[in-house]
Amino acid sequence: MSATTTKSRLEQVLKSGHQAVTSECGPPRSSDAAHIIEKGELIKDHVDAINVTDNQTSVTRLCSLAACVHLKLKGLDPVLQMVVRDRNRIALQSDLLGAASFGISNVLCLSGDHQSFGDHPQAQNVFDLDSMQLVQTVRYMRDEQKFLSGDEIKTPPNMFVGAAANPFGDPFHIRVPRLAKKIAAGAEFIQTQCIYNLAKFELWMEGVRARGLHEKVYILAGITPMRSVGMARYLQKNVPGMDVPDELIERLKGVEKKKQSEEGITIAVESIQRLKEIEGVAGFHVMAIEWEEKVPEIVERSGLYPRPKVNG
């Protein structure tokens, strides 16, 4: 893959051949950023970069860009998540310039959940671009030094560009072609949906390797620890594109309630250990939803600590 192009610590870790670790924080539903700064401080030494979600599940929150700035000022390497649901190409490009002006060097391009899931189901949605076209847009701005209009950008946003992939979405047989399409659009790193069905993920990775896609993009495997059997059941039944095998539910059920969260952490650690051995897995995206304090433990027990030092 190409030489380092941005000031992203994540990019440097990946390009120096280390398995990367990223995590994720959701901004608060308030104008007080203290909470997200605390979350960042909690995990800062155990991750290379930290994603900041963009009004996730379509619930209005402090904006991803401002939260990224707060974390950047604390010395973290934030990954600006951008959904195309709420902003048109003018606003998206404007926010990319704004983010770059604060030295934010990573962006993750997403569609965004439909607004009917959130707190403003009556809202208009935008979808001027789709997530793949946002990837193209960031690459175009960075590499061609132009806006989509063709106008020149004197100082372009120098961003490491990521996209999401869901190996478990339907239809399964287009999941590898879909990754190829995202790479063709310009994605440099991929963070996957939470992996619980390891066998299916391995099958997807086989397809990825068969086409040599793992040599064209860094794939970070998504890990979310289960806090309880209730959470596992909820994810299995209610979250589209989430594949939670019955065996996992049985395993959690077999443990007394008080110890289920501990078992969830152990399962996450075991998953990472198994996934580490898969050719083409370039790192891990540990999403401990509202449970960020557990990230250090997962990272340490998985043998991913200490994090490599790079010139971030």
Next chain:
Amino acid sequence: MIVGEQKPFEEVWNQVKHHKRLLVFGCNTCVAVCHQGGNKEAGVLASLLRMRATQDEVDIEIIDSGIERQCEHEFFERTEELVAGAEAVLSLACGIGVQFMAGKYPDTPIYPALNTTFLGDVPETGVFTEKCQACGDCVLGATGGVCPVSRCAKRVLNGPCGGSNKGMCEISKDTECAWQLVVERLERLGKLDDYEKVQPIKDWSKDRSGGPRSFRLEDFS
């Protein structure tokens, strides 16, 4: 065709109850197919309004009629007198017909009896589904004849998004995932390789975003 649905009766009644001589006026083409706005439905709605007027002891004369299309001048010829004699018109046309009448009869209040809902088809008797958003720049040639602009809740041009689940959309278990349909159709046509072509960023200036659209046939002007 254009599909509409009748507004809740209370809303209709509240719009017109203060008038003394009301014409309830059907439009017998698109919205007649979905049994919401045709001349027959105008008759039924007029009866319901008369009953309500009697019940509420409101003095209002209600006449019902209709024409083939409320969006072209020539169809109005037979009913000119009827419209001219009405104090107000309750139109069962789509929003186009209502506006056409408002423009044609500038001194007469025209009220909508329908909500214009979508451009759709009739896949089976009594079922109407949205199929087009008139985006002004058709992509059906690249998507196997399935429109992602009107049939995908996020109108993604490079789908499916992560919310596609067993062929259905994340917004409802009754809504098909348009991109599942695109993929199936491309496969059937032996064109699955086309799936990997990144669809370019769309020019939405040809859509509603670019302002009201029109065109003129030069030969006719």
